[in-house]
Amino acid sequence: MKPLAFRMRPTKIEDIIGQQHLVGKDKIIGRMVQAKHLSSMILYGPPGIGKTSIATAIAGSTSIAFRKLNAVINNKKDMEIVAQEAKMSGQVILILDEVHRLDKGKQDFLLPYLENGMIILIGATTANPYHAINPAIRSRTQIFELEPLTPELIKQAMERALQDEHHGLGSYNVSVDDQAMDHFAHGCGGDVRSALNALELAVLSTKNALELAVLSTKESSDGTIHISLATAEECLQKKSFAHDKDGDAHYDVLSAFQKSIRGSDANAALHYLARLIEAGDLESIARRLLVIAYEDIGLASPQAGPRVLHAVQTAERIGFPEARIPLANAVIELCLSPKSNSAVLAVEAAIADIRAGKIGDVPKHLKDAHYKGAEELDRGIGYKYPHDYDNGWVEQQYLPDPLKNKQYYKPKQTGKFESALKQVYDKLMKQKK
Structure with a gap:
């Protein structure tokens, strides 16, 4: 059948x-x-x-x-x-x-x-x-x-199957506990096929058990097949969690995971972490957490990067299920850390200029002068060695002429570390002017 x-x-x-x-x-x-x-x-x-x-x-x-x-x-x-x-x-x-x-x-x-x-x-x-x-x-x-089916719709499908005498289970006298029905509907992970097949297994296996009991005790039965929560749990062993590492849903979960951390929502981030853990996808979790530490936390809390790396290495060494513990620590810390994407924006702006052809020649005083004849080409002439000056800084041009006044880095003040960087940066910018 x-x-x-x-x-x-x-x-x-x-x-x-x-x-x-x-x-x-x-x-x-x-x-x-x-x-x-x-x-x-x-x-x-x-x-x-x-x-x-x-x-x-x-x-x-x-x-x-x-x-x-x-x-x-x-x-x-x-x-x-x-x-x-x-x-x-x-x-x-x-x-x-x-x-x-x-x-x-x-x-x-x-x-x-x-x-x-x-x-x-x-x-x-x-x-x-x-x-x-x-x-x-x-x-x-x-x-x-197509949209995922809700538990209510899955219950509707199961009720229809229980009543259908021709294609479904309507020829059996079946009684399903509310808790058992809820388990089928919620535990199948939106997969109505899994719920229906588990329901059928529950009915047929219980029917067989009843028939064997009647034969062994020689006592009659009213023929009612009662499906309890325990039976439902046996027939639907585990939530059917579909997670294809190359599929669209995989990237949707990873996207939601990063955006929840970026938005400082620890509860949502832990939910998406749990989905990735259930899928056994330690590789994607590790890679994404390291990216987040530098892309979204960045200079607002630079110590987050090394700590996440340590958590990831620990998780990789101990494996699941214990790996969930250092990963959860890292996720919560990243969620509640100050956020700054200033470094990302800075390097993207620099790359955009390069791709747009805004390059220019390296200033002569910065060019390599470690070869014979370099001086005749004016290579390295006039270079000022910063360590020879007070505070290890001296005014000179580093960017090519077409970009000499360009400012890619625009510091934020979302953490103590970058706030301190901003003070130094602003001071240097003023001295250059």
């Missing part, structure tokens, strides 16, 4: 749970189906939220024949069969899983059929199409992002 999640896939658009921003009344996909005028599209979002189910329901809501293929498993010959059917019938809907994995040969074959509308492509992918899908395919499709 096929899994419950497969059996409960919607066959028409009205049966889709969630995604009302796309399939609801007067929404884009709903209007397409109502007008009986589909265009090629790509549906993307995290696993288990119904991309293929929606694609099937969209196709099933029309009178157009549809076929399902997988960009990884199926080859060009399979697509040629679909194309031949399209030629005979006039039009075919092609539901294509893992559409971002299309190789060049398959893409080149599909393009003319997408162009003339003989094949309506409904692609499904967990990867951001703007990063992962060939522009030629992307330009011929509409891109729709």
